[in-house]
Amino acid sequence: MMEKLRSLLHYPAVVLFFAFILLWSIADSRVNDRKESDLENRQLAQKPVMTAKNLLATEEEKKFSYLYEQYINDQFLGRDGWISLKSRAESVLLKTENNGVLYGKNGTMYQKFFTLSAAVKGDGTQLEANIENVGAFAARHPGLATVIVVPSADQITTDELPAGAPFIDEAPWMQKLSGALAGKADFIDLTQTLRSHAGEYLYYRTDHHWTTLGAYYAYLAYAQSTGRTAVSTDALKADEVDGFLGTLYSKSKKVGARADVLTYYPQLDAKMTIIQLLTDADRSAAQQAYAAGQMTEAAYAQLADREVGLYETDKLSTRDKYGMFLWGNNGFSRIAGTGSGKVLVIKDSYANSFVPFLLGDYGTIDVVDLRSLKSTTVDELIAQNGYDNVLVLYNFQSFSSDTNLVLLNRSAG
Secondary structure, eight states: OHHHHHHGGGOHHHHHHHHHHHHHHHHHHHSOOOSEETTTTEEOOOOOOOOHHHHSOOSGGGSHHHHHHHHHHHHOTTHHHHHHHHHHHHHHTTOSEETTEEEOGGGOEEEOOOSOOBOSSSSSBHHHHHHHHHHHHHHHSTTTEEEEEEOOHHHHOGGGSOTTOOOOOOHHHHHHHHHHHTTTSEEEOOHHHHHTTTTSOOBOSSSSSBOHHHHHHHHHHHHHHHTOOOOOGGGSOOEEEEEEOOHHHHHHOOTTOOOEEEEEOTTSOOOEEEOOOOOHHHHHHHHHHHHTTSSOHHHHHTTSOEEEOSBOGGGGGSSOGGGGBTTSOOSEEEEEOSSSSEEEEEEOGGGGGTGGGGTTTOSEEEEEOGGGOOSSOHHHHHHHHOOSEEEEEEEHHHHHHOSOGGGGGOOOO
16 A cells, blocks of 8 residues: 555646645635625525425425535635736736627726516416516506606617627517507607717626616706706716726626716705515514524514615725615615605615615605515505506516516515
8 A cells, every 4th residue: 555655746736736626626615605705796505405395396496416526616716816817817908798798888887788577477488478467557547657667778879889790679569568558558768868968977897786877867867758847957066986886897807897876965965765575474584593592683683674764874984885765775765755645666776876866755665665565565555555657667688687676566465
């Protein structure tokens, strides 16, 4: 045995290779699992628990093997360093895209959006299903809803696009949505409005959201549609925050990326109550977990209703600066405005920088994220609160892939 071990010394490269693998494995196994990556601005996969359910799962994304692979990919030693090294290497090779992000002119970045998602149920695309979902909702509440689907940046800032990129033409789909809503709801197509301001700062360069200016132009169109007097930004003083590197940067890690400036209006602030729409079963389970010591006090406190302002300014010192608007994506929030009447906003994150402009128009602004609407339905909210308007506001890309819009038509019970 010793003779065989001594013979390995004649192959130092092999010995070093296996020693490296052994030491790396030991070091990697001792690294504490991180809950999120500040560099990538996202939650990281956690170590899955093996159960009969995930062992017998037929859907790929629910299988234990898939969950464990995601965990390994997210938690390996030195992940941030390797990601940055990959980005630098690709910059040296003059690549014009990375990780689904295309590089345009003047430091702009665009989400790669060449194909539509297939429908989760049935044939066709999820976009077609969502147009039907919104159409059915509007038909059930004729004259109540206004729908805004914000065109993607690649449809507006066309002079900045990477050459030859075959982005989806959103115009025919906007027309199809308009037709589905005709006589049932107001549809605001912002394409021409935003194109008339295309030389202005409407979309962030490094993030998939529109800027506060882009949101303001949409608000002006909405105020005109609903017959309300729009607030003028001339009477407001903007706060500007430098150094914003958003979600597209987090995906691509482009070397030398040109940081964005985030703007907000501190005067457009009000009391916002984040209301936890939990089912009785979820609330009971949380109470039992807390009593048994399986849930921390901080986590349990998050299940209680909270009163805050519209802006979580602590976020401005983090990478996720856009998350400061409305404290991110909460399931249900109620905002006290200074106007009259009530509005329900059903939205994705594009609405987060839009909603503050509504403060002077309504006395109550309810904001819903359909992903967290478990203990009630949209129809119940409308019946209980007597809204004057319902605004459905999504970005085109999220509208085309969101599987939760079917919940617009979920019945009670």
